[in-house]
Amino acid sequence: MLKALAAVACCSFVSLGLLVPSPVSAQTAVRSQPDRQQWYLNAGKMTYVVGVNEQGILQSLYWGPKLSDRGVVPVAKSLPERASQYAPAATTPQEYPAYGAGIFPETALKVNSPNGDRTLILKYESAKVTGSQLEIVLKDTNEPLRVHLYYQTFPEGVLARWSRIENTGKGSFGIENAASATWNLPAGTGYTHRWLTGMWGGEFQLNEEPLKTGKSVQESRTGHTSHEANPWFSIGKEEQTTEEAGPVWFGELGWSGNWQIVTEYTSLRQPRVTGGYNPFDFHWTLAPGTSLETPKFYAGYTDGGDGEASRILSQLQLQEILPKRGEAREPKPRPIIYNSWEATEMNFTGDTQIALAERAAKVGVERFVIDDGWFGKRDDDHAGLGDWTVTPKKFPQGLRPVIDRVHALGMDFGIWVEPEMVNPDSDLYRQHPEWAMQFPNREHSEERHQLMLNLARPDVKEWMFNWLDKLVSENDIAFLKWDYNRIWSEPGWNMAPGSSPEHPNPDAEKAIYLEAVRNLYDVIDQLRAKHPKLEIESCSSGGGRVDLGILERTDEVWPSDNTDALDRQDIQFGYTQAYTPQTMVAWVTDVPSMDHRMVPLQYRFVVAMQGALGIGANLTKFSDADLALSAKLTKFYKTIRTTVQQGKLYRLASPLTGDPSQMEYVAQDGSQAVLLALQHSQRLRLPYPTVRLRGIDPDAMYRLRPLDPEKYTGEEVVSGSVLMGDGVNLKLEGDYDSTALILERLP
Numbered sequence: 025m026l027k028a029l030a031a032v033a034c035c036s037f038v039s040l041g042l043l044v045p046s047p048v049s050a051q052t053a054v055r056s057q058p059d060r061q062q063w064y065l066n067a068g069k070m071t072y073v074v075g076v077n078e079q080g081i082l083q084s085l086y087w088g089p090k091l092s093d094r095g096v097v098p099v100a101k102s103l104p105e106r107a108s109q110y111a112p113a114a115t116t117p118q119e120y121p122a123y124g125a126g127i128f129p130e131t132a133l134k135v136n137s138p139n140g141d142r143t144l145i146l147k148y149e150s151a152k153v154t155g156s157q158l159e160i161v162l163k164d165t166n167e168p169l170r171v172h173l174y175y176q177t178f179p180e181g182v183l184a185r186w187s188r189i190e191n192t193g194k195g196s197f198g199i200e201n202a203a204s205a206t207w208n209l210p211a212g213t214g215y216t217h218r219w220l221t222g223m224w225g226g227e228f229q230l231n232e233e234p235l236k237t238g239k240s241v242q243e244s245r246t247g248h249t250s251h252e253a254n255p256w257f258s259i260g261k262e263e264q265t266t267e268e269a270g271p272v273w274f275g276e277l278g279w280s281g282n283w284q285i286v287t288e289y290t291s292l293r294q295p296r297v298t299g300g301y302n303p304f305d306f307h308w309t310l311a312p313g314t315s316l317e318t319p320k321f322y323a324g325y326t327d328g329g330d331g332e333a334s335r336i337l338s339q340l341q342l343q344e345i346l347p348k349r350g351e352a353r354e355p356k357p358r359p360i361i362y363n364s365w366e367a368t369e370m371n372f373t374g375d376t377q378i379a380l381a382e383r384a385a386k387v388g389v390e391r392f393v394i395d396d397g398w399f400g401k402r403d404d405d406h407a408g409l410g411d412w413t414v415t416p417k418k419f420p421q422g423l424r425p426v427i428d429r430v431h432a433l434g435m436d437f438g439i440w441v442e443p444e445m446v447n448p449d450s451d452l453y454r455q456h457p458e459w460a461m462q463f464p465n466r467e468h469s470e471e472r473h474q475l476m477l478n479l480a481r482p483d484v485k486e487w488m489f490n491w492l493d494k495l496v497s498e499n500d501i502a503f504l505k506w507d508y509n510r511i512w513s514e515p516g517w518n519m520a521p522g523s524s525p526e527h528p529n530p531d532a533e534k535a536i537y538l539e540a541v542r543n544l545y546d547v548i549d550q551l552r553a554k555h556p557k558l559e560i561e562s563c564s565s566g567g568g569r570v571d572l573g574i575l576e577r578t579d580e581v582w583p584s585d586n587t588d589a590l591d592r593q594d595i596q597f598g599y600t601q602a603y604t605p606q607t608m609v610a611w612v613t614d615v616p617s618m619d620h621r622m623v624p625l626q627y628r629f630v631v632a633m634q635g636a637l638g639i640g641a642n643l644t645k646f647s648d649a650d651l652a653l654s655a656k657l658t659k660f661y662k663t664i665r666t667t668v669q670q671g672k673l674y675r676l677a678s679p680l681t682g683d684p685s686q687m688e689y690v691a692q693d694g695s696q697a698v699l700l701a702l703q704h705s706q707r708l709r710l711p712y713p714t715v716r717l718r719g720i721d722p723d724a725m726y727r728l729r730p731l732d733p734e735k736y737t738g739e740e741v742v743s744g745s746v747l748m749g750d751g752v753n754l755k756l757e758g759d760y761d762s763t764a765l766i767l768e769r770l771p
């Protein structure tokens with residue numbers, strides 16, 4: 025039995041490269057081998073290969089280290105069936121498996137045909153290479169249905185895959201499940217699986233377990249990306265993969281609605297990852313002549329360990345995903361924000377905001393943001409959402425005097441919005457109760473006293489764009505914090521195409537899941553097109569909406585409402601697995617935060633410096649000494665900002681496993697490195713462990729500039745090899761101590 029399994033495993037995913045001459049250069053992003061019916065996709069240091077087998081089925085052939093331009097893998101061949109001799113396609117690692125012909129593992133596509141057939145057999149029809157993109161077209165053997173598979177290679181080392189399902193017939197198909205891609209890993213043993221889960225105030229918690237036979241499902245059914253799980257996966261090898269080295273297959277989705285990633289390990293030891301739209305409560309009516317496109321599923325491979333996988337994703341996001349300004353290669357580094365939420369909540373006036381702004385300017389803040397509470401009858405969270413006009417009680421002359429003052433203080437101005445929500449106690453709801461998501465005879469479930477607007481409706485979309493456009497056009501607003509503070513319930517839409525109040529059609533109404541997210545993307549895209557300088561932060565009660573779909577159109581993220589400096593490190597450690605520090609906003613707030621612990625101000629700053637530093641503390645209550653320390657630390661951060669936000673991150677010591685934790689960042693050009701070192705509590709008066717740096721030039725000399733000269737008393741100029749081999753010793757003592765060290769490479 026074992027022998028037979030091994031035979032299947034060795035052939036199912038080929039690692040043996042045969043050498044045959046090929047005229048094509050290794051730099052080619054997509055290399056076709058028409059004679060072998062194979063396509064080689066090169067992305068950074070990775071190659072991914074697909075091919076057509078003798079039955080005309082598209083198979084995954086290889087996903088691993090880059091192959092040479094002369095290396096070809098064996099041609100595709102279906103595998104001997106193990107489960108049932110009548111199911112010839114069930115064990116072959118199909119590239120985009122549709123339900124049909126006896127397929128029983130997770131399928132990427134399930135479709136009902138107009139003639140009642142609920143199965144498909146997709147066979148290869150054609151392929152087209154355009155630059156760094158490959159399109160492969162599959163066609164059902166019976167029905168007028170085509171599936172277009174798209175592959176986009178990125179030089180950072182990532183491949184994006186997505187699909188388009190096209191109805192070429194005269195009747196409507198019903199799609200029950202449409203994934204973006206299935207990723208087959210090499211068959212074998214000893215895999216580990218990592219994924220991110222969480223909750224409000226505790227997002228991005230890293231999970232790790234051996235990959236066991238069966239399925240592990242990560243998903244959102246909340247209508248948005250969710251706090252409970254994030255659409256990212258990572259698979260390594262036991263005893264091989266560490267933070268610094270070893271193979272890692274990893275990926276993440278670009279979709280801000282219901283999503284699902286199924287990580288499966290079959291009885292035949294085949295790891296597979298299938299992801300895209302969540303099939304839960306899903307239906308899409310594919311009318312004649314129309315197509316359904318699935319979200320992008322990005323994935324990569326590295327043999328540089330979990331740290332390198334994160335650095336690849338970070339570079340992908342910086343170079344390819346995040347919005348850029350004009351001709352810039354990188355997105356703009358994030359300014360230091362002051363946000364008034366924790367200081368005042370909704371209890372403020374224009375004058376109290378100005379008082380905060382004056383203090384913020386003094387400590388070096390660059391952007392002042394008024395959070396929730398500036399509009400409608402918004403004195404607490406019972407009312408006002410939907411009425412997006414300035415409250416005269418708080419701002420008798422409108423926003424203008426506050427904005428002018430903020431500008432005079434040398435900062436730009438931002439404001440909070442929550443466009444997809446409505447309070448029943450609002451003029452908008454009284455005028456348009458039908459705009460809230462609902463099933464007509466069922467009571468609404470309120471959360472935080474608010475309802476979801478049905479953004480799938482064209483009238484809601486138009487209204488939303490108009491008021492946002494007016495707000496930004498009439499005020500000098502540089503930045504919107506776009507919040508989203510509840511999950512979906514009663515996702516009805518009886519005005520959906522194909523449904524009506526008289527003849528409700530539940531399947532047609534399910535289009536709400538896709539249309540609401542598409543319209544959200546459209547509104548943001550239109551707004552940005554009209555206001556090219558506008559920047560946006562994605563927030564959803566903290567980190568409930570973080571994914572590569574929203575990051576294509578927003579500049580940063582609020583990862584959690586939990587600003588306690590110790591909890592925050594765990595959250596940030598998880599966040600950086602999947603997302604770049606550039607997007608990771610972190611505020612220094614008052615203590616105790618979230619009723620947690622008393623933590624010194626510098627420690628809070630150093631934790632917040634791990635990403636895009638901001639401040640949320642009530643600065644009007646700061647002592648002169650605290651204001652002076654804050655000013656010193658923001659000044660220091662400005663000297664390391666680009667390295668932290670856009671450099672290469674090395675997670676030297678994890679906050680999840682011990683008292684000391686360290687993050688190191690190396691500038692893209694290697695000219696600067698930064699070490700942020702923290703100690704949660706000192707045990708037995710033991711000295712702080714020696715810190716060995718990584719990722720710097722062993723042959724270069726570095727000048728060390730400590731934030732606290734008394735905490736680094738070593739030599740000023742040290743060689744890279746010594747810094748990495750022998751390390752540096754820091755004097756961190758007691759509980760919640762922290763420091764930072766800048767390394768400048770000498771010419």
Ligand code: DGJ
Nearest residue numbers: 365395396563565566585
């Ligand atoms: C939730 C956000 O995460 C907070 O930062 C704040 O903006 C509140 N919403 C305001 O209601």
